[in-house]
Structure formats: structure tokens, C-alpha cells
Amino acid sequence: MIEFTLNDLAAIIEARSRADAASSYTKSLLDGGPARAAKKLGEEAVELVIAALQGDRDAIVSESADLLYHLLVVLHQSGAPLAEVLAELERRTAQSGHEEKAARHKNSP
Numbered sequence: 001m002i003e004f005t006l007n008d009l010a011a012i013i014e015a016r017s018r019a020d021a022a023s024s025y026t027k028s029l030l031d032g033g034p035a036r037a038a039k040k041l042g043e044e045a046v047e048l049v050i051a052a053l054q055g056d057r058d059a060i061v062s063e064s065a066d067l068l069y070h071l072l073v074v075l076h077q078s079g080a081p082l083a084e085v086l087a088e089l090e091r092r093t094a095q096s097g098h099e100e101k102a103a104r105h106k107n108s109p
């Protein structure tokens with residue numbers, strides 16, 4: 001079985017950033033500038049929230065895919081590679097979310 005990962009999708013987005021906007025949704029989104037891509041990301045997030053509130057499992061899967069795709073477009077556009085996000089997530093595995101939050105509150109004035 002071929003395992004498809006977010007790294008594969010990020011590589012597709014990178015390749016499509018050099019495509020013709022007429023043939024590539026990714027390129028047309030990137031050409032729209034950071035505000036358009038960020039707005040689409042926000043829209044997809046809201047659509048996922050609605051699906052989650054409705055408990056619509058199929059919509060949750062579909063909207064999650066839309067959200068992840070648009071997140072990767074925004075990361076590409078921002079010059080913030082997926083590898084850095086994954087490294088940050090990996091760093092966080094060293095402690096629980098409760099511990100991280102407690103440490104943040106202890107250090108804040």
C-alpha cells in the first residue's frame with residue numbers, strides 16, 4: 001500500500017507553485033496573495049468547526065482535508081516549511097499539554 005503523507009502534499013504544492021494559474025488551483029490561490037490564502041484557510045476552519053458541531057463524520061473528513069491543504073498553501077506562501085511545524089510538534093511530545101501550559105503561566109509576569 002502506498003502511504004500518502006502531508007510531506008507528499010507539501011511537495012505537490014511546491015511543484016504547482018510553478019504551474020500555470022489557469023490549470024492549477026494552487027497557483028491561482030498563491031497568485032491571490034497572502035490575504036486570499038489566509039481567508040480561505042479561515043473559511044475551511046469554520047466549515048470544519050460546523051461539521052464537528054453537527055457530528056457529521058463524512059463532512060469532518062472532507063473539511064479536514066480542505067483545511068490541511070489550505071494550511072500547507074499558507075505555510076508555503078509564508079516560507080514556513082512543514083518540516084519546522086513537525087519539528088515543533090515533535091519537540092512538544094517531550095511534555096504534556098498541561099505541563100507546557102503550567103510552565104508558560106509560571107514564567108509570565
Ligand SMILES: N=c1c2ncn([C@@H]3O[C@H](COP(=O)(O)OP(=O)(O)OP(=O)(O)O)[C@@H](O)[C@H]3O)c2ncn1[C@@H]1O[C@H](COP(=O)(O)O)[C@@H](O)[C@H]1O
Nearest residue numbers: 009012013016019023024025026027040043065066069070
Ligand atoms: N488537496 C487539494 C485540495 N483540497 C481542496 N482544494 C480546492 O480548494 C477549493 C475549496 O474551496 P471551496 O470549497 O470554498 O470551493 P470554491 O468555492 O470552488 O473555492 P473558491 O473559488 O472560493 O476559491 C476547491 O476549489 C478545491 O478544489 C484542493 N486543491 C488542490 N489540492 C491538491 O493540490 C493538487 C494540485 O492541484 P492544482 O494546483 O489545482 O493542480 C491536487 O492534485 C490535490 O492533490
